[in-house]
Amino acid sequence: MFKGIISIPKLHIRRDTNKWSIITLIIVCFVAIPVITIAIKLLMGPGESWGHIVENVLLDYSLNTLFLSVGCIILTGFFGVSAAWIVSRYHIPLGKTLEWMLILPLAMPSYITAYAYAGLFDYGGTFQRILESIGLPAARLSVMNMYGLIVVLSVSLFPYVYVSARAVFLYQSNRLIEASKMLGAGETKTFFTLILPIARPAIVGGLILVIMEVLNDYGAAKYYGVSTFTTGIFRSWFSLAEPATAVYLSALLLLVVFLLLYFESKQRGNKGYATLTKSAVQLPKLKVSKRRAFFLSSIASIPVILGFVIPVGQLCYWAVLTYAEVLNASFFKIALQSLGIAVITGVITVFFAVLILYIPKWNRLKILKKSSRIAILGYAIPGAVIAIGIMIPTLALDKWLIEISNQLFHIDIGLLLNGTIFILIYAYVIRFMAVAFNPLKGSSIKISEGLAESSQLLGAGKLKTFFKIEFPLLKTGLFSAFILVFVDAMKELPLTLILKPYDVNTLAVKAYEFASDELILESSIPSLCIIATGVVPIIVLNRLILK
């Protein structure tokens, strides 16, 4: 397989091929293996129930998914952009605190936020108790429906938009804004006609991550009783026992994601970051009247309260009820294992993302640029599908190795790869490549290409240039990428369930085990641990963005 792909550049563009292009192609191949496996499966046709699905449920899945995505785009867009603009433009009460608190919901797995809200508004839940205690009738608010799902997913995912929008707002050229004001445009008009269009590529980038997360969500949608494409994929795979049909549904989903990525790259290509490179000075903040500052501060606080404070409060209440039974030595072992796996995953993913990002720059091969797009597709594929996409080829390799060792050495080596932590981390790397790639790309775009060119003209090699010039400038991007992957790996569930080795367990799996056994209260402790391990790095991440 590799041989075929490597030989293509050799045949056609001999001059541009070097060791770097080959290394990148190999990495891209490794990352693309599950995608290719699924594509091959696709050629083999859907299962026998495909007709049944098209006739009875496909429309429902599509409309629900569309409605959910549009709802989440609107709500995360509003929360993310408004909060980012307010905290980067105005002096407001608690401004400094809000800046980092707005990122915290990233540490919350969305299915756990969903459980927390269901419990909060449940019969006899916290909401009813509060109403009762202040003498109001115990009304119930129904959250377990499509609208509830949109709110729950939006308050857990808006930080993707917030982070990318704020990065642009912070370093906006003040001269531009001044010019706009001198021409008579007010604050609002300047925002909508000048600032927003400039920030658009960054905002859309954040929204795309939001959509990918929404499309990948399984736990929250299932619990709230909303049938989406992803719940449909699980249903046809497991309930109907037709992996081929599930792959067909995933392929439809992939097609949509492909289109989204295509439009995103197109609009990015047109706009570029021209204004960003010129202004490295932070925008000075505006002072406004006290009342207005308070109003703005409350607007920016809403998503933090909804996405973090309230659900964490509910989890803490449950944790107080159940900690005595859940916390024990084996629980701490699980916590350590989770942490270790997430750190290793972060380091490896970032390393590969740098290679995939940089090597095409040193090379004139067009195919490299195109292929790096494939490498970041993993984020769009449901975790369970990636798991199967990895198991099929690696098991084939394992079986081949077993046969060889049997014939040559007469030893039974067993499965070398499958059921090891190696395969689990491999799967994580594929899944999270896009998470690492995007912030790196963001930072690298800001680095003037002239710098590297001058360095090379002065006789420094590509590697020396990278380590002396680009690496220091890229540091922020590298750490952001690491932290995002780390936090995501701590939360990951479907892949881990299928690929994790014996004796290894993660906090997310533990939380799932409790929840799937309808022990939602007990699942609060592992959930809180996942959140806690995410909060510290996220605060660090915020410092890095500000630097």
Next chain:
Amino acid sequence: MKKNILIALATIGILTSCKNETKDTINKEVSLKEVNVYTHRHYPTDQELFAQFENQTGIKVNVVNASADELMQKMMQEGEQSPADVLITVDAGRLVKATDENLLQPISSETLNTTIPEHLRAENGEWYGLTKRARVLAYAKDRVQPEDLSTYENLANADWKGKILVRSSGNIYNQSLMASIIANNGKEAAKAWAEKVVGNMARNPKGNDRDQIKAVVAGEGDIAIVNTYYIGKLLNSKDPVEVKAGERVGIFFPNQNGRGTHINISGAGVAKYAPNKENAIAFIEYLASKEAQEVFAKANYEYPVNPAVSASPLLQSWGNFKEDTLSLSELGKNNKSAVMLFDVVGWK
């Protein structure tokens, strides 16, 4: 260049160190006394039982936890190389499916055949039930007279319009209930029944079994279709509100004058390519033993399959009931039809 090589070496170092660690455990698997268990059950009591088995026999129990569907996919992909010795699921439908997919092998065990009633195990010994749960009706004591309840079929009656609460059809317990109705009444009747039940639902299916009971108490509907096991969990919850909710519903065993209440099992089978077949049989025999069954009965609000062991006091307080003795293999055979019927009638 040197730095690059260093980074590459470091990466390889990290990767191989992880790999070696796990490789060792795999090598051990061949030489040591052990049994590899793929299980959908993940209750603390199960871990205790596994530990006791280790103590008594010296056979180490390695556990992989995931949903039965995922475990079966894993076994299919692993094929002959699968390290799995035992597959444990929480419903009969999946065990039959595993048998059909050729993932389990028939075993003959005198011990198991004498302790486990015939309708709770596969004819050829591919799988054996370990615990039972009944799918019952939890009704609002203040609004429903138990005399008005009779059968599952009765839930299709227009009297119950807007009163029935049940979780989504993605759930295996609903699929198995539907499969039992298909097996007992035929496909057409089952479809008509499901259509009417959907029409009688108080709300779109969502949440889990506990949520259905709480919705009854909150007044959203009057009757919830739930597993006995979850009522036990609710009554023993750490949250006082849940305990109160559990106390406010009555429990009704349907179809007592006919075929009996639909039951399901949690059960185990020996994997087709089990590397430690003998240990696997010993393991399942242990789980069916009086000693282990008592632990199951006490801790998890499940009914033991071993007739020599009596159910927990809570379960006994609900009274004895007649169970549907339909062979559980039928649940597996009709599972797919059940899922498709749910899709057709719009049971979400």
